[in-house]
Amino acid sequence: MANSKFEYVRQFEQLDTLLPNTWIVVRIDGRGFTKFANKYAFEKPNDKRALELMNAAAKAVMAELPDITIGYGISDEYSFVLHKTCTLFERRASKLITTIVSTFTGYYIHFWPTYFPDTPLSPPLPSFDGRAVCYPSVQNLRDYMSWRQVDCHINNLYNTTFWALIQLGGLDAREAEQTLAGTLAAEKNEILFSRFKINYNNEPEMLKKGSVIFRGYELVEPGSHNVAEDVENIAEPIQQSKTQLESDRKKRVKAQITVEHLDIIKDEFWDRRPWILSNKP
Ligand code: DGT
Ligand code: MG
Ligand code: MG
Ligand code: MG
Numbered sequence: 001m002a003n004s005k006f007e008y009v010r011q012f013e014q015l016d017t018l019l020p021n022t023w024i025v026v027r028i029d030g031r032g033f034t035k036f037a038n039k040y041a042f043e044k045p046n047d048k049r050a051l052e053l054m055n056a057a058a059k060a061v062m063a064e065l066p067d068i069t070i071g072y073g074i075s076d077e078y079s080f081v082l083h084k085t086c087t088l089f090e091r092r093a094s095k096l097i098t099t100i101v102s103t104f105t106g107y108y109i110h111f112w113p114t115y116f117p118d119t120p121l122s123p124p125l126p127s128f129d130g131r132a133v134c135y136p137s138v139q140n141l142r143d144y145m146s147w148r149q150v151d152c153h154i155n156n157l158y159n160t161t162f163w164a165l166i167q168l169g170g171l172d173a174r175e176a177e178q179t180l181a182g183t184l185a186a187e188k189n190e191i192l193f194s195r196f197k198i199n200y201n202n203e204p205e206m207l208k209k210g211s212v213i214f215r216g217y218e219l220v221e222p223g224s225h226n227v228a229e230d231v232e233n234i235a236e237p238i239q240q241s242k243t244q245l246e247s248d249r250k251k252r253v254k255a256q257i258t259v260e261h262l263d264i265i266k267d268e269f270w271d272r273r274p275w276i277l278s279n280k281p
């Protein structure tokens, strides 16, 4: 194609390549979902339909982007992890973030009528923001995932107690807030149990643990192998043959994507599913 005198504007484009050989986490979050949840009368503190809709959209994102190794969702947010050897879009941050955000948003709107058949969407339509963060080690990545799951636990215990005080205890929001100010987890459990006969342990796993999405293969015996160490010990990305990479990719595309509500803080989850960190299906 002939050069035009306008072509120099290309030079204004900035490179935004993410650091090589690091785990990329793209976290998306619903924009103004406090208002959005009110508009569509989401149940408080958790609306199962809304959470399952998030999971359905996340599952579709993973199916379209086989480079995503694991996803984790709570409330109006989802984190998607790209393996440290990932080379999708030459690791350009803007391409990765915008592709994940727009694919997720598209599917969120697409699946809306399945989960909210009686309440059609109307503008302003749901939208999501996104950011990418690079984590240099498996430990950093797992700490990130643990951070989100701890957040899920703290928020859910607080919200469950807060709304029990209001919905079952007849308190107003200010009184409920004052009752909970400075309480520890054990005290919240106690309030739930002694006042409302609610055993927090029996609350649904999706609410207590959030949702983990990954490709399912055969589980490995617990404790037989520490993949994190193997992955960590690789200083450079392994140069794999093109045919091997292509065959791995095909396996990933074919694999069943599952949504579960498991503890991702302890080693067991990762030890039993070595393919998540090793990227070897
Ligand atoms: P942002 O992210 O800065 O644009 O603002 P928000 O309003 O999205 O705030 P954020 O993301 O920190 O918090 C998520 C909000 O979404 C929070 O106010 C509660 C609401 N939300 C999420 N899931 C549910 C649900 O299942 N039920 C209800 N009632 N609200 C929910
Ligand atoms: Mg936010
Ligand atoms: Mg939000
Ligand atoms: Mg949020």
Ligand code: MG
Residues within 6 Å of the ligand: none
């Ligand atoms: Mg184009």
